[in-house]
Amino acid sequence: MAELNNPAIPTTLEAITELRAASWKELEEIESELEALENHKTLLKESVNVLRGRIRSLDGALSPFRRIPPDVLEIALHSLPFQPRIALNEAPLSLCQVSSTWRAVMLSSTTMWRELYFSIKDPKEFGRASIRIQEWFKRAGTRPPSFYLHIPFIINKFRTDFLLFMRSIFDSISSSARLALATPDPETCIPYFKDHFHFRRLESLVLKHVETTELPVPYGKGKNKNMKKKDFGTTFCELIVDQEIEILGPSFKRFFPWSQLSTLSIGHPIDLHQFAQILSTCPRLRQGTFCVVSDMPEEGEVEGFHHPVLEELSLLAVWPAGFLMMPSRMVLVAPSLLQLYASPSLKSVRIVTSEDIGYEDHICDGPLIHKGLESLGELVLLGRWHKAFPCARDLLKACVNLRHLEFASCHAKDVPELLQLLTSDTTLLPYLSTLVLYPPSFHRSDTGDGLSDDSDSEIDDNDNDNESEEDGRSMNFGFGDNWYEADTVTKHIVELVKVCCLPNIPPSERLQEIGAVLGILDVTDSDHEEQDFLDELAPYTSTGLRMIIMDAVRDVDPPYDHPTTKRLKEWKV
Structure with missing residues (x-):
């Protein structure tokens, strides 16, 4: 009827209305079902998506490594070769022998x-x-490899067997980014590398002296004249030399591109004089580690030097040979070097002194006045700083x-003196965020600088390496097991x-974190002193102060039920 456009009678109109309503209802039901389906x-x-993620996790659980029995894993662990400077993940050859799956x-x-x-x-x-x-x-593959070669017998550029060996492997190691050599006399080996082989992608070179129990092997006669003399590549920027090797000797001095170095140890x-020469010949040096003899007989003998890019400097100041028999006074090498050589970009300084050299041993009568240390953010002073404490104080000014400040000295009174200095003059280090104080018996085995003591007690400083917030100050410290010293500290x-x-x-200048190694926990009959100490610090937790207490003396659990510790944010052993 609608198609013919004819007028409808009343009964027909009623039927059409009902049909239209039924169609609308059916349409609404279909749309509702479609929405439910969507x-x-x-x-x-x-x-x-959830099931796929679960399947991926289960696939990982069924990987060949996870299906290896624990006893086989233990055998594989013991089969890994143990050599200097090698980690477990650097020895895949033994893992290839576990099973065919592991090998693949x-x-x-x-x-x-x-x-x-x-x-x-x-x-x-x-x-x-x-x-x-x-x-x-x-x-x-194509990635630059790292090669560590250990040869416990003397080699040099006249050895024909070593020459043939290096020629055969040079294509495999020529793209090395890091190269380390450990031989009895590395100074006889380096000129050989310099003369014959060109490591275009070399970035780091480590030279290590090792002892040999074998007799020297006779050298071959002559040298291969067909080899073309080449130089290090432009990427060479790091040189690390062992303490047994005289790097500035005549056989070494001319073989390295000093002007390219950014890291030197x-x-x-x-x-x-040699230290000044190194700084002048290494204009790109950013990280330097040196062992310097504090011997300057005459004032003004060493001229100052300006190094614009040096950022990290680590110094081991050793006592000059025959000092006790020399009438003239010597220069205090540790802080004085920072006075002699201006480095406006210097951010981190580490000074370790082997002997206690104070102002009475200094060649100059007046105190040291340091300039250009505004960029310095980290200072580490270790070793013997009892007589030299006034020098350290002038450096801090x-x-x-x-x-960031770390301090360790040989005398029990030095740590309290530093704390007293910081307490009496709050303007001395207004932005100090981390303070690490070690005990007189401190022995840091990871320094590599030979710092040690006569005590058998050691305190691991790894627990003291707490990251400080950018908007707060933090302090980490440790002290020894002498009761009087601990009580004073x-x-x-x-x-x-x-x-x-x-x-x-202001919160940005307020002390925010304390980490402590409490020696009094083991030397008193009760925890009374410890409780008094914690109770005195407890009110300051409301200002944001956090305490990290580390018991490095007795091997027992700390008193977690102590009322003060419940209000602290962290108690760490």
Whole structure:
């Protein structure tokens, strides 16, 4: 009827109205069902994503490594070779021998073959070693490898067998980014590398002296004249030399591109003239580690030097040989070097003194006045600073923006004296955020600087390395097991906290974190002193002060039920 456009009678109009209403109702039902289906489809998609993630996790649980029995894993662990400067993840060769599955996984992982430690104990092993080294680095792909070669017998540029060995493996190691050599006399080996081989991508070179129990092998006659003399590549920027090697000797001095170096570590003692020469010949040096002899007989003998890019400087100041028999006074090498050589970009300084050299031993009568240390943010003073404490104090006065300070000295009174200094003069280090104080018996084995003591007690400083917030100050310290020393230190700590946590101090300059190694826990009959110490610090937790208490003396749990510790944010053992 609608198609014919004819007028409808009343009964027909009623039927049409009912039909129209039924159609609308059916349409609404269909649309409702479609909406429900869309919602269900969305839920199903979410379920699919969850199930796929679960399947991936289960696939990881069924990987070949996870299905290896624990006893086999233990055998594989014990089969890993143990050599200097090698970690477990740097020895995939032994893992290839566990099973065929392990071997397939190892051979397909190019990152596992980028580093190699290789020891050749006999010249007769050169041929077999060449094959193994070439095969090893084939599996590393195109990434620059790292090669550590240990040869416990003397080599030099006249050895024909070593020449043939290096020629056979040079294509495999020529792209090395890091190269380390450990031989009895590295100074005889480096000129050989310099004359014959060009490491275009070399970035770091480590030279280590090792002892040998074998007789020197006779050298071959003559040298291969077909080899072309080459130089280091432009990427070479790091040189690390062991303390047994005289890096500035005539056989070494001309073989390195000093102007390219950004990182330099020299363990052999050098004098002030050599130190000045190094700074002048290394204009790009940013990180330097040196062992410097504090010997300057005449004032003004060493001229000052301006180094614009040096950022990190680590110094081991050693006592000059024959000092006790010399009538003239010597220069205080540790802080004086910062006075002699201006470095406006200097951010971190580490000074370790082997002897206690004070102002009475200094060649100048007046106190040191340091300038240009506004950028210094980290200062580490270790060793013997009892007579030299006034020198350290004058150095601290120049570090106006210092945020990190570590201090260890040989005398029990030095730590309390530093705390008293910081308490009495709050303007001395206004932006200090981390203070690390070690005990007189402190022995830091990871420094590599030979700092040690006569005590058997050691305190691990790893627990003291707490990250400080950018908007607050933090303090970490440890002290020894002498009761009188510990009692004195705790009193000064409380005084320092009371001064540095006043409500009128801005939060950015307020002491925020304390980490302590409490020696009094083991030397008193009760925990009375410890409770008094914690109770005195407890009110300052409301200002944001956090305490990290580390008991490095007795091997027992701390008193977690102590009422003060419940209000502290952290108690760490």
